[in-house]
Amino acid sequence: MLAQPRGFCAGVIRAIDIVEQALEKFGAPVYVRHEIVHNRHVVESLRAKGARFVENLSEVPTGAITIFSAHGVARVVEQDARTRGLRVLDATCPLVAKVHGQGKRYVARGRVVILVGHAGHPEVEGTMGQVPGPVVLVQTESDVAALELAPDTPVAYVTQTTLSVDDTRAIIAALKRRFTDIVGPDINDICYATQNRQSAVRELAKVADVILVVGAKNSSNSNRLCEIGLEAGVPSYLIADGSELDAQWVQNVAVVGITAGASAPEELVDDVVDALRRLGPIELSTLPGIEEKVEFRLPAELLRARPSVARVS
Ligand code: SF4
Numbered sequence: 254m255l256a257q258p259r260g261f262c263a264g265v266i267r268a269i270d271i272v273e274q275a276l277e278k279f280g281a282p283v284y285v286r287h288e289i290v291h292n293r294h295v296v297e298s299l300r301a302k303g304a305r306f307v308e309n310l311s312e313v314p315t316g317a318i319t320i321f322s323a324h325g326v327a328r329v330v331e332q333d334a335r336t337r338g339l340r341v342l343d344a345t346c347p348l349v350a351k352v353h354g355q356g357k358r359y360v361a362r363g364r365v366v367i368l369v370g371h372a373g374h375p376e377v378e379g380t381m382g383q384v385p386g387p388v389v390l391v392q393t394e395s396d397v398a399a400l401e402l403a404p405d406t407p408v409a410y411v412t413q414t415t416l417s418v419d420d421t422r423a424i425i426a427a428l429k430r431r432f433t434d435i436v437g438p439d440i441n442d443i444c445y446a447t448q449n450r451q452s453a454v455r456e457l458a459k460v461a462d463v464i465l466v467v468g469a470k471n472s473s474n475s476n477r478l479c480e481i482g483l484e485a486g487v488p489s490y491l492i493a494d495g496s497e498l499d500a501q502w503v504q505n506v507a508v509v510g511i512t513a514g515a516s517a518p519e520e521l522v523d524d525v526v527d528a529l530r531r532l533g534p535i536e537l538s539t540l541p542g543i544e545e546k547v548e549f550r551l552p553a554e555l556l557r558a559r560p561s562v563a564r565v566s
Contacts, residue, residue, distance in 0.1 A: 409437055
């Protein structure tokens with residue numbers, strides 16, 4: 254049983270399009286800072302077409318085409334690129350850029366920004382480095398209790414886009430109990446794609462005996478999907494592709510649920526389905542769910558005749 258929706262989101266499609274069109278327009282090599290999205294198969298296929306992945310801009314030759322990943326970057330990285338004369342195409346997801354904008358506005362109004370997110374994730378590093386003022390990171394409700402800020406400090410919260418909707422709600426509630434002068438976006442910043450995939454995996458958990466989440470180990474939203482399956486009491490496994498399927502997980506199981514993180518291509522879902530088929534006959538169906546119609550515009554330098562629409566459902 255396949256979850257709907259699953260897999261690629263509009264931000265990931267845009268980021269991959271940017272690398273592919275940059276290769277087409279400017280020729281190889283183009284340099285990409287960090288994995289463009291957290292998926293080894295995507296990275297390998299772009300590498301085969303001439304993309305070079307680097308962790309540090311010092312590895313990029315002066316003047317070369319340089320692409321920032323979908324997770325966003327700190328201002329110091331943007332500054333570094335300018336100083337080194339790099340030609341930058343920014344694949345930061347517009348929904349991540351929106352969080353940067355919110356954080357900047359809150360700091361400009363004299364508030365301490367509290368970022369709800371996971372330490373070490375590139376999106377969190379980018380957001381903390383984009384907001385020009387005091388930003389503190391909280392990962393759990395106990396982090397909120399441990400904050401060394403007076404209860405009447407003017408604060409504002411923003412969140413990483415790919416967290417669990419439920420965890421975030423609980424942390425924001427704890428923040429609201431802890432601070433008397435607190436503001437935040439009308440709804441949290443968990444993006445539409447994360448929310449839709451999390452709702453879909455909850456529906457999947459109602460009918461599946463075991464859940465396979467196709468995604469990379471370092472993909473935040475894929476990990477959350479796996480956690481939600483487990484929280485619903487269904488054994489759930491995060492696997493990169495069909496080769497990681499363990500036959501024991503699906504032994505004597507009637508319904509295998511499959512979903513995929515926002516950075517996992519559909520061909521990897523097909524690969525897992527093929528791996529199941531090799532174990533025995535299967536019947537394949539898809540749960541009803543939201544049809545997403547979101548597209549993000551490419552950077553102006555790459556816009557072609559093809560119409561590009563920005564819609565959010
Ligand atoms: S998961 Fe959400 S925030 Fe991340 S790239 Fe996709 S649409 Fe953008």
